[in-house]
Amino acid sequence: MKGIHLRIYTYENSRHAGKPLYEWLLEAAKAQGIPGGSVFRAMAGYGRHGVLHEERFFELAGSEPVLVEFITAPEQADALLEHLQQEGVQAFYARIEADFGVIAPA
Known part of the structure; x- marks a missing residue:
């Protein structure tokens, strides 16, 4: 199937x-009908301002980078991005064309 790999980058402590x-x-x-999504927490990273964010043992509130991603139909990705814009969400995203499917035993 053809679709979109939508990646949204934020920080663990963003609300x-x-x-x-x-x-x-x-x-x-989920409310927009996108069938699944995942969140990944990075060990370290930096953004457009060049500030390094990394996990340290003594930090309690994390400013580590977080990746939220979805693989979905182009229309659903566009609708979600429009919704985020209307809600005033500020985050960096990447919208990448993707081939996807399910691998199952024959």
Whole structure:
């Protein structure tokens, strides 16, 4: 199948509507009918401002990079991005064409 790999980059401590942004993004995508999504926490990373964010043993509140990603139909990816724009979410994203499917025993 052809579709879109939508990747949204944020930080662990980013919040929207009173909850962690990554959690809000998963709920918003599910409400829009996107069939699945995943969140990955990075060990370290930096963004457009060049500030290095990395996990340290003594830090309690994480500013580590978080990746939220979905693989879905182009229309669903566009609708989610439009929804994020309307909600005032500020995050970097990548919209990548993808071939996807399910591998199953014959």
